[in-house]
Structure formats: structure tokens, C-alpha cells
Amino acid sequence: MNILRAWIQAAILAATGVYFLYLSASGTVTHYIAERFVWLIWFAAGMFLMLAVLSVVVLLRQLPEAAHDHHDHTHHDHDHHTSDSRLSSRLRAWAGLGIVALPVLLGVLVPANPLDSRAIEEQAASELMSIQTSDSEVIEDNPMERSILDWLRVFSLSTDLDGFNGQQAEVIGFVYHDPQLDRSNEFMVARFIVSCCVADAQPIGMVVEWPESASLREDSWVRVRGVFEVRQLDGIDFPWLIAQELTFVDQPQNPYLHP
Amino acid sequence: MNFADTISVFSTYFLGIFIEAVPFLLLGTLTSGLIEAFVSHDDLLRFVPRHPVLAALFGGGMGFVFPVCECGVVPVARRLYRKGLPVPVGITFLLASPILNPIVIASTYAAFHERAVQIVYWRVVIALVVAVSIGILFSFQMFPGRLLRDPGIAAQDYVPLVLAPGALSITSPLVAAQPLAGTKSNGDTSVRMAFVPGLHHALTLAAEEFFEMGRYLILGSVLAASMRIIVTQNDLEGLATNPVNSVLVMQVLAFILSICSTTDAFVALGFANTFTSGSILGFLTFGPMIDIKSTLMFLGVFRKRVVVYLIVLPFLMTALIAIWINLNVRF
Numbered sequence: 001m002n003i004l005r006a007w008i009q010a011a012i013l014a015a016t017g018v019y020f021l022y023l024s025a026s027g028t029v030t031h032y033i034a035e036r037f038v039w040l041i042w043f044a045a046g047m048f049l050m051l052a053v054l055s056v057v058v059l060l061r062q063l064p065e066a067a068h069d070h071h072d073h074t075h076h077d078h079d080h081h082t083s084d085s086r087l088s089s090r091l092r093a094w095a096g097l098g099i100v101a102l103p104v105l106l107g108v109l110v111p112a113n114p115l116d117s118r119a120i121e122e123q124a125a126s127e128l129m130s131i132q133t134s135d136s137e138v139i140e141d142n143p144m145e146r147s148i149l150d151w152l153r154v155f156s157l158s159t160d161l162d163g164f165n166g167q168q169a170e171v172i173g174f175v176y177h178d179p180q181l182d183r184s185n186e187f188m189v190a191r192f193i194v195s196c197c198v199a200d201a202q203p204i205g206m207v208v209e210w211p212e213s214a215s216l217r218e219d220s221w222v223r224v225r226g227v228f229e230v231r232q233l234d235g236i237d238f239p240w241l242i243a244q245e246l247t248f249v250d251q252p253q254n255p256y257l258h259p
Numbered sequence: 260m261n262f263a264d265t266i267s268v269f270s271t272y273f274l275g276i277f278i279e280a281v282p283f284l285l286l287g288t289l290t291s292g293l294i295e296a297f298v299s300h301d302d303l304l305r306f307v308p309r310h311p312v313l314a315a316l317f318g319g320g321m322g323f324v325f326p327v328c329e330c331g332v333v334p335v336a337r338r339l340y341r342k343g344l345p346v347p348v349g350i351t352f353l354l355a356s357p358i359l360n361p362i363v364i365a366s367t368y369a370a371f372h373e374r375a376v377q378i379v380y381w382r383v384v385i386a387l388v389v390a391v392s393i394g395i396l397f398s399f400q401m402f403p404g405r406l407l408r409d410p411g412i413a414a415q416d417y418v419p420l421v422l423a424p425g426a427l428s429i430t431s432p433l434v435a436a437q438p439l440a441g442t443k444s445n446g447d448t449s450v451r452m453a454f455v456p457g458l459h460h461a462l463t464l465a466a467e468e469f470f471e472m473g474r475y476l477i478l479g480s481v482l483a484a485s486m487r488i489i490v491t492q493n494d495l496e497g498l499a500t501n502p503v504n505s506v507l508v509m510q511v512l513a514f515i516l517s518i519c520s521t522t523d524a525f526v527a528l529g530f531a532n533t534f535t536s537g538s539i540l541g542f543l544t545f546g547p548m549i550d551i552k553s554t555l556m557f558l559g560v561f562r563k564r565v566v567v568y569l570i571v572l573p574f575l576m577t578a579l580i581a582i583w584i585n586l587n588v589r590f
Binding site: 106 | 272278283462471473474478481523
């Protein structure tokens with residue numbers, strides 16, 4: 001195999017390994033996959049670095065004999081091609097290298113952003129508030145500790161939503177201005193729920209009434225404290241959070257909730 | 260969305276899919292390297308039954324020996340082909356093992372608390388029926404080596420199942436003949452290596468194979484991430500309760516989302532209350548067999564026409580079974 005290509009392969013393995021190491025060490029990896037699978041990324045980082053070291057060792061050993069066309073039995077390309085298709089197979093090999101470098105390039109060049117309001121596909125506000133649950137899921141007991149996901153589950157299991165009128169709550173989420181809502185004093189506090197990786201991310205949220213909502217920048221993270229009051233949206237009764245206190249917070253280390 | 264936003268969201272989806280899948284691909288390439296180094300040609304063929312139906316069933320059960328998901332199974336299957344595994348058996352293995360393996364069964368059971376037993380049962384049965392039937396179907400091919408993109412992968416010339424038109428030979432072996440002189444079998448397919456050099460060799464191969472299979476995984480992730488942006492789930496949910504449409508929709512969704520089979524049960528759970536049971540099973544069986552990622556990886560192993568069959572046949576068969584379940588089974 002082409003020696004230069006072999007060195008670039010080793011470099012891609014090393015770079016991907018370092019990138020994965022950075023992702024898991026910095027916690028950024030939870031922008032992409034659910035927390036319970038993070039150990040997989042440690043494993044992958046270890047594999048990449050080990051393969052990179054191994055490739056470099058092999059290459060260094062080959063240096064003295066590099067002048068010869070070293071027969072390499074791991075090489076799967078056809079060795080009996082005409083020179084013409086040999087050129088095209090070489091081109092393809094280079095293109096292949098470029099493709100394999102893509103994840104680490106995108107990871108480094110595009111700033112890491114968790115999914116936010118831009119990924120909410122014009123869903124009706126009432127859809128963000130509905131969620132599928134099965135009854136054996138664990139729901140936080142203490143009402144003040146409940147996440148948006150916990151509350152939506154509690155609501156979906158409840159037969160009497162009016163019972164929540166006046167219930168205190170405090171939730172964290174990002175600001176989402178749903179086009180259906182009156183921007184001057186209503187917004188949604190939203191989260192994405194992720195089971196495995198962002199491919200299955202699903203936005204959820206609840207409507208908040210807050211007199212200064214017009215000034216809230218989309219995607220800023222807020223902690224909202226207030227009481228529930230059942231209102232109607234799209235003809236469906238739902239508890240809205242009437243905010244008493246709103247504070248800006250940092251984006252949580254793990255931006256998603258996990259069902 | 261403007262362009263910069265689209266790139267940013269795309270990058271998040273793409274990296275999410277890739278990061279979740281690549282550890283499994285690495286496991287697959289590692290397994291594949293270890294097989295190359297430590298399993299000899301004869302080791303493998305000793306276990307493969309000669310009868311085509313038994314051989315296909317054997318392929319269906321191989322997932323319990325090599326518990327890999329759909330990203331890891333492709334390099335393993337390709338390596339087994341080089342070791343002389345009959346092509347149809349490998350096809351059954353490719354289709355079945357992302358479902359018929361202990362990790363996936365356990366995660367399916369964990370995800371569906373109440374209906375766990377039924378879902379696991381049907382998931383396993385559908386996968387086995389579809390994968391074995393397709394394996395048997397492909398064993399009618401006169402020259403199975405022709406199914407492969409690079410016949411050199413399979414170092415052998417195969418003895419066809421059908422020797423004469425109309426004569427289905429049961430005794431005619433699926434067992435591969437000895438390597439032909441001049442084909443690329445560096446003599447090492449039949450040798451078991453010593454531990455340390457073997458390990459070294461296995462890792463070298465794993466690195467090499469990561470580059471070969473990795474590009475298909477990455478192209479697949481690019482496509483899946485784009486589809487995730489273009490096709491919204493809202494478009495699909497209107498069809499949730501129709502016994503036929505719901506199945507087709509969930510199978511298309513499984514193809515597009517390309518979620519790893521070890522975790523797709525948790526995703527399916529999110530649909531379990533709105534969508535019909537049959538469609539959930541369609542999602543859980545078709546998706547692991549075929550999705551955008553694995554289609555691209557299959558292209559690295561099989562001829563294009565074969566890949567088309569490998570998409571269309573499982574799609575139709577799982578859809579038929581899932582629709583039948585919707586109409587006839589209650590749980």
C-alpha cells in the first residue's frame with residue numbers, strides 16, 4: 001500500500017481517538033448520545049488509539065524497506081488490475097480516506113451544539129406536551145424535583161388534570177417560541193428526550209405564562225418556578241405553568257432527558 | 260432554517276448516529292480480525308451442516324456465537340466468507356444475527372415491560388423466518404460466488420445447490436471446495452496462528468477493515484442524518500392506526516432512522532402506544548436487518564443487484580407477517 005496513505009490512515013485513527021477521548025472526558029458526548037452509552041465511547045477511543053499506535057509501529061518498522069514494493073497480505077485491492085483501473089482504484093482509496101476523516105473534521109470544525117429549537121419541526125404545541133408512557137416507569141416523587149418529562153408523564157397518567165391547579169413546580173429547559181402561542185406573554189420551556197442517540201430525539205415541552213416572554217431569546221436556558229393552571233390549547237385541556245420566578249441558567253452538562 | 264443552522268443541526272444528527280454506531284463497528288472489525296487469526300477454514304466448515312435448510316438455520320443461530328449488531332455483523336460475515344462460509348448461510352447470518360443475539364434480546368425484554376414476552380417472541384420468530392427463507396432462496400443460486408462484489412473475498416469456487424434443472428440435490432454439499440489455484444488465498448485462511456503474532460495480525464486487519472467498512476457507515480450516517488432533517492415524524496404519524504399503512508410507515512422509518520439494533524427497542528417503545536403492534540414488530544425486525552447504514556455496508560460485500568434483493572425481500576416478507584399479526588393476533 002501507498003506509504004503516504006498508510007501514514008494518513010494512522011493520523012485519522014489517532015485524531016478520531018483523541019476526539020472521542022475529548023468527547024467523553026469533557027462530557028460533550030452527551031450532546032450526541034444518551035448517558036448510559038458513554039462507556040461505549042471510552043471503549044471506542046481506546047480502540048482507535050491502540051490501532052493508531054499499532055499502525056505507526058508497523059510503519060516505523062517498514063521504513064528501512066519502504067523502497068521495495070512490500071507485499072502486504074492485508075491489502076484487499078486487486079493486485080492484477082490494468083494500470084487504468086489501478087488509477088481509479090487509487091482515486092477511490094483517497095476518496096475513502098476523505099470520507100473516514102469526515103466525523104473528526106465535522107466534530108472539530110462545526111461547533112458542538114446540542115439539538116435546540118431549530119430541530120423542532122413545526123410541531124403543534126399540544127404535541128410537545130403529549131408523551132407516551134408505560135405505567136412501570138419511575139417518576140420522581142418530590143414535585144419540586146420533577147423534570148418536564150416527569151410532569152408530562154404524571155399528566156398522561158392522571159385522570160383528573162384539574163387536581164393539578166395550584167400545584168407548585170420548578171423546571172429547567174430552553175426557551176421555544178411556538179408560533180401558536182402569544183409571544184408577548186407565553187412561551188414553551190422545552191427539552192429533547194433521547195433514548196439512544198440524537199437520531200431518536202423527540203422534543204417535549206410545557207407552556208409557560210410569563211409577562212416578559214417577548215424578551216426571552218430563543219434557546220436560552222431558564223429555570224421556571226410557578227404554579228400549574230389548567231388551560232385549553234387546540235381544544236385539549238392541559239396544565240400551564242404560570243411563572244412566578246424565572247432565572248437564566250447555564251445549559252446543563254447533559255442537555256437531554258432520558259426516558 | 261438558513262444554511263449555517265442546517266449544517267449545525269445536520270452535524271449533530273450525523274455525529275450522534277456515527278458515535279453511537281462506531282463502537283459496534285470496531286467490535287465487529289476486531290471480531291473479524293480475531294476470526295482471521297484464530298479460526299481456521301476447517302474449524303468453520305466442520306460446524307456448518309450440509310443440508311441447505313439446516314445450514315440456513317445454523318446461519319440464523321450464529322448470532323449467539325458472534326453477538327454483534329448490524330454494523331458489526333458485516334465485517335464478520337465478510338471475514339467468514341473468506342474462511343469459506345457458504346454465501347447463503349452468510350446471508351442468513353447477516354439478516355438474523357442483529358436480532359437473534361443475547362444482547363438484543365435482553366434489551367428488547369428490558370424496554371417492553373408489560374408485553375416483553377410477546378414482543379421478544381414475535382421479534383425472534385419473524386427474524387428467523389425471514390432470514391432463513393431468504394438464505395434458502397439464495398442457496399438456489401448456481402454460483403453463489405457471483406453474489407459477492409469481489410468473488411475473491413470468497414476464496415472458493417462453490418458447488419451449487421442445484422446441479423441440474425429441477426433436481427434439488429439435498430446431498431450436494433453447500434460445503435465449499437478447496438481453494439482454486441491462483442485465487443487469492445494466501446494460504447493463511449486454513450491456519451490458526453500463535454497467540455501474540457495472531458493478536459498483532461488481528462489488530463492490523465481490524466484497522467484496515469475499519470477504513471473499508473467505515474466509509475460505508477459514514478456515508479450511511481450522512482444519508483440518515485439528512486433524511487432525519489427532511490422527513491419529519493409528523494408526516495408519518497397520521498397513519499399510525501391503519502393495519503397496513505402503519506406497518507409500511509414504521510418499516511420505512513426504521514430504514515431511515517438507522518438505529519442500532521441493540522437499542523432500537525427503546526426507540527420503538529416511544530411509538531408503542533400510538534402505532535399498531537404489527538408495525539412495532541415490523542420496525543423491530545426490518546430495521547435491524549436493513550437500514551441506510553447497513554445497505555451501504557452491504558454494497559461493500561455484495562453485488563448491487565443482490566443488495567436490492569436484500570432490501571426488497573425482507574421488506575415485503577416482514578411487512579406481510581406484520582400485517583397478518585395486525586389482523587389476526589391480539590396482545
